[in-house]
Amino acid sequence: MPLVPAYIEALRPYVAGMSAEEARRRYNLPLIDKLASNENPLGPSPVAVEAMQRSLGGLNLYPTGGQLLRQRLAELYELKVENVITGSGSEGIMANIIRTFLLDDDEVLTTENAFIGFRVLAQSRGVAYRTVPYREWRYDLAALAEAITEKTKIIYLANPNNPTGTIFTRHEFDDFYRHVPERVLIILDEAYFEYAKDHPKYPDSMHYRYDNVITLRTFSKIYGLAGIRIGYGFAHERLIGNLMKVKLPFEPSAVAEAAGIAALEDREFLHRSLELNARGLRLYQQAFSELGLTVVVSEANFVMIPMASAEQAGRVAEGLLERGTIVRPLTAFGLPHCLRISTGTAEASERCVAHMREVMGKEATCPDPAKSR
Ligand SMILES: Cc1ncc(COP(=O)(O)O)c(C=O)c1O
Known part of the structure; x- marks a missing residue:
């Protein structure tokens, strides 16, 4: 059998949150709420769905390589088309960045317990993957700036961050940016941008453009289009030009491109999604705090809850699952004592809270077997 490099053999692949079908099979439950993958509980943008249906008749033709969506985004953001790239989700673009920029001796730098999608991509390239710990569950930008070496090629920052939901502020980013050499590429992953954009301290990266x-x-999150795989990026035209050489020529698909173009017009859906999420976050913050849980303040569409121990996190996740609520245990992120819970429909979020009350009630009456060991 052909040999693969040792870093591929050693790679832990991305494991997605449990699907509703799997939970149904395991527990034979009539009603399942999947609150494990930060998806939009309202479904896909209806305007996007109509556009996708209209696009089906043209599927005998090759797609444009994202050209139409690039043009639309350039108009909206008052940029040149050459400053815009589209791809199969933002992860598709991340994969191209990894392929385009990294040499064997380069290092990537990010926070500990960063978004797993990025970790897997970076490690699949076999380069050194360096991290610094969080500070109060937020990126420690000062420590990251200090950790830059002459080998650092890419710094990955997710803002808001997954899995913590926290943001770094404009002030913190400005301070950090002054310490980053021009040869270092900063990936600012704003997958949850729309949820955070109105926070007064949020640094909307489109308000200041840097060459690196x-x-x-x-479109996976607020527009509810995770299943069709469509994302986009903005950068200096030289940087985008190099990514365009590496990207698969016919990515994204014609259907995905049609969905993206249409979704941008669906203001009503965006508004409804934001309102629902804000209510969900308020509910979780209040109800879980009342149960004595720590809820990390989130600017995204989920909350992270650090529990007393990995054992307790496991029991609570299992207890919620048995009752029909799938949440995300964060073991794969390197945070086995933490759970991440996405906001759902109003009813699903309420059910999640009711299930958590039951499960935490049991926790209070049964002594923690891990502690009595
Ligand atoms: C921080 C972050 N970046 C990127 C993604 C992936 O986005 P996409 O579906 O566009 O590839 C996610 C999805 O969970 C995420 O949390």
């Missing part, structure tokens, strides 16, 4: 920063955004 690429902004990544996605």
Whole structure:
């Protein structure tokens, strides 16, 4: 059998949150709420769905390589088309960045327990993957700036961050940016941008453009289009030009491109999604705090809850699952004592809270077997 490099053998692949079908099979439950993958509980943007249906008749033709969506985004953001790239989700673009920029001796730098999608991509390239710890569950930008070496090629920052939901502020980013050499590429992953954009301290990266920063955004979250795979990025034209050489020529698909173009017009859906999410976050913050849980303040569409121990996190996740709520245990992120819970429909979020009350009630009456060991 052909040999693969040792770093591929050693790679832990991305494991997605449990699907509703799997939970149904395991527990034979009539009603399942999947709150494990930060998806939009309202479904896909209806305007995008109509556009995708209209695009089906043209599927005998090759797609444009994202050209039409690039043009639309350039108009909206008052940029040149050459400053815009589209791809199969923001992860598709991240994969191209890894392929385009990294040499064997380069290092990537990010926070500990960063978004796993990025970790897997970087490690699949076999380069050194260096991290610094969080500070109060936020990126420690000062420590990251200090950790830059002459080998650092890419710094990955997700803002808001997954899995913590926290943001770094404009002030913190400005301070950090002054310490980053021009030869270092900063990936600013703004997958949850729309949820955070109205926060007064949020640094919307489109308000200041730097030559060594690429902004990544996605239709997977607020527009409810995770299943079709469409994302986009903004950067200096030289940077985008090099990515365009490496990207698969017919990515994204014609259907995905049609969805993206249409979704941008669906203001009503965006508004409804934001309102629902804000209510969900308020509910979780209040109800979980009342149960004595720590809820990390989130600017995204999920909350992270650090529990007393990995054992307790496991039991609570299992207890919620048995009752029909799938949440995300964060073991794969390197945070086995933490759970991440996405906001759902109003009913699903309420059910999640009710299930958590039951499960935490049991936790209070049964002594923690891990502690009595
Ligand atoms: C921080 C972050 N970036 C990127 C992604 C992936 O986005 P896409 O579906 O556009 O590839 C996610 C999805 O969970 C995410 O949390």
